Amino acid sequence: DFVMTQSPDSLAVSLGERATINCKSSQSVLYSSNNKNYLAWYQQKPGQPPKLLIYWASTRESGVPDRFSGSGSGTDFTLTISSLQAEDVAVYFCQQYYTTPTFGQGTKLEI
Amino acid sequence: QVHLVQSGAEVKKPGTSVRVSCKGSGYTFTGYYIHWVRQAPGQGLEWMGWINPNTGGTKYGQKFQDRVTMTRDTSINTVYMELSRLMSDDTAVYYCAREAVPADTYYDPWGQGTLVVVSS
Numbered sequence: 001d002f003v004m005t006q007s008p009d010s011l012a013v014s015l016g017e018r019a020t021i022n023c024k025s026s027q028s029v030l031y032s033s034n035n036k037n038y039l040a041w042y043q044q045k046p047g048q049p050p051k052l053l054i055y056w057a058s059t060r061e062s063g064v065p066d067r068f069s070g071s072g073s074g075t076d077f078t079l080t081i082s083s084l085q086a087e088d089v090a091v092y093f094c095q096q097y098y099t100t101p102t103f104g105q106g107t108k109l110e111i
Numbered sequence: 112q113v114h115l116v117q118s119g120a121e122v123k124k125p126g127t128s129v130r131v132s133c134k135g136s137g138y139t140f141t142g143y144y145i146h147w148v149r150q151a152p153g154q155g156l157e158w159m160g161w162i163n164p165n166t167g168g169t170k171y172g173q174k175f176q177d178r179v180t181m182t183r184d185t186s187i188n189t190v191y192m193e194l195s196r197l198m199s200d201d202t203a204v205y206y207c208a209r210e211a212v213p214a215d216t217y218y219d220p221w222g223q224g225t226l227v228v229v230s231s
Contacts (some may be wrong), residue, residue, distance in 0.1 A: 012230055040217035040218075042218075049208075049221035049222065049223060049224050050206075050218070050221055051221075052157070052217060052218060052219040055211065055215070055217045060209075061219065093156060094153065095156075095217065097215065097217055099215035100158065101148075101158040101216055102158065103155055103158070104155070105155045106155050106156075
């Protein structure tokens with residue numbers, strides 16, 4: 001199985017500041033035939049299911065604010081929130097779908 | 112609008128089985144695989160398997176291979192996940208989730224989740 005490791009486990013950022021969450025895969029999730037990274041990011045608020053934010057490592061889901069961005073390739077990926085808003089407090093998960101889906105352990109983002 | 116609505120919370124004894132349902136609406140039910148993912152209290156997300164609502168074909172995660180059964184009833188746009196021989200560490204919220212795009216295994220939307228508590 002592909003092991004996804006996120007860092008840090010928790011993060012406190014001031015309102016309006018940048019938040020950066022990292023995700024590392026034990027194997028590359030870049031598929032050479034189409035040059036796509038099979039990596040998604042989700043946001044989960046308490047008592048709610050995960051919400052899709054980013055797929056193909058950097059494509060923002062429709063309706064997701066543009067302060068959310070994804071980057072990276074191969075084994076190392078980053079989710080960036082450019083200017084933290086109060087409603088962004090949540091746990092964030094990365095997921096690889098190159099093979100049998102696996103998720104990172106989550107990063108708790110606080111103000 | 113696309114929705115997945117799951118059945119309500121369950122409390123089960125160890126050794127018994129639980130069946131959770133997931134009803135899709137707002138899209139062509141047979142056009143998208145449904146996956147099941149669980150989340151133990153305060154923990155991360157664990158993939159369990161998928162079902163193809165069109166054919167009934169399934170693929171299960173190795174950890175659940177001998178205990179999980181996924182089925183569907185296309186007449187009511189519903190899939191089911193049954194987990195047998197329950198143990199205390201099966202206590203979790205169980206989510207169904209639809210592939211956002213057919214054949215691409217990232218998920219949107221998710222069901223609201225079903226809490227299953229296994230306790231003697």
